[in-house]
Amino acid sequence: MPIVLGIETSCDETGVGIVADGVLLGDALATSMEEHARFGGVVPEIAARAHLHAAVDILEHGPLPARCVALIVSGGHTSLLLLGDLAHDPVVHLGDTVDDAAGEAFDKVARLLGLPYPGGPAIDWIARDGDPAAITFPRPMTGPHDPPYRFSFSGLKTAVARWVEQHRDRPVPVADIAASFQEAVADTLTRKALAACRDHHADTLLLVGGVAANSRVRALAEQRCRTAGVRLRVPSPRLCTDNGAMIATLGDLLAAATITPDPLDLSADPSAVLHGALLHGPR
Ligand code: KG4
DSSP: OOOEEEEEEOSSEEEEEEEETTEEEEEEEEEOHHHHHHHTSOSSOOOOOOOGGGGGHHHHHOSOOSSEEEEEESSSOEEEEEESOTTTSOOEEEEEBSSOOHHHHHHHHHHHTTOOSSHHHHHHHHHTTSOTTSSOOOOTTOSTTSOTTOBOOHHHHHHHHHHHHHTTTSOOOHHHHHHHHHHHHHHHHHHHHHHHHHHTTOSEEEEESGGGGOHHHHHHHHHHHHHHTOEEEOOOHHHHSSOSHHHHHHHHHHHHTTOOOOOTTOOOOTTOOOOOSOSSOOO
16 A cells, blocks of 8 residues: 655645545644744745645545535635546636635735734634624625636725725724625635536535635535535645645545656646646546
């Protein structure tokens, strides 16, 4: 049985994980998040990695069904994908964000409200004291003529900035703004994800990436999936952010499918478009 070491390196973190036969044997993470917090964000890189990592959920919840929809929501990505057999089938991109990623919007709005970096957990925390219905922020790209699976969060961030600007004569209701903004993001993400499941006859939704740790996104996804009869799979928050276990899980899947490894002179392409687990298709 092969034992797979996965290494994930990004602008801000390096993680390692060891997986054998779908079981996580160990993992560790080194982070420079404290240094980034001093600057209010990761400077200057926007992480351009593709989160095929969706595979990490297998560690906690077993093999994926033959067909499922994955919603990848992180600081660099907001994508809806249609997944089949991860080792062999191409990944179908149903839609991505046309501007800011969801996590990026959380980070920017947090900065606007004077909250610390990373902004997502800060907004999540303070929103607990706020009223999600206090301000009706737009649900971007959810009109009847909008592309159903594409996202746009830069206008929502601007709407928050404009609201703060228009009400600057009184103290900023940070908790209400955070809760209302978070509600708009959660509503938009889950509405589109459930539409993708319905349209593509997928009975499972996989929710992954840093923003999947958001309490309201998770709660609304759970509620809407239950109503629609869709099974929701969300890895635990620890596995939702940068880690090496997700790389090792994918390697483990490929090894189990007896895929021939790429040679060691394979070069890295940080802006590679995600089409599947294999660069060249099965050989
Ligand atoms: O998956 P991740 O670690 O990948 C990137 O490096 O992109 O995601 C990081 C993003 C950040 O934008 C962070 O603010 C967001 O995930 N995030 C959250 C929460 N925890 C992390 N956003 C909303 N609510 C959270 N609880």
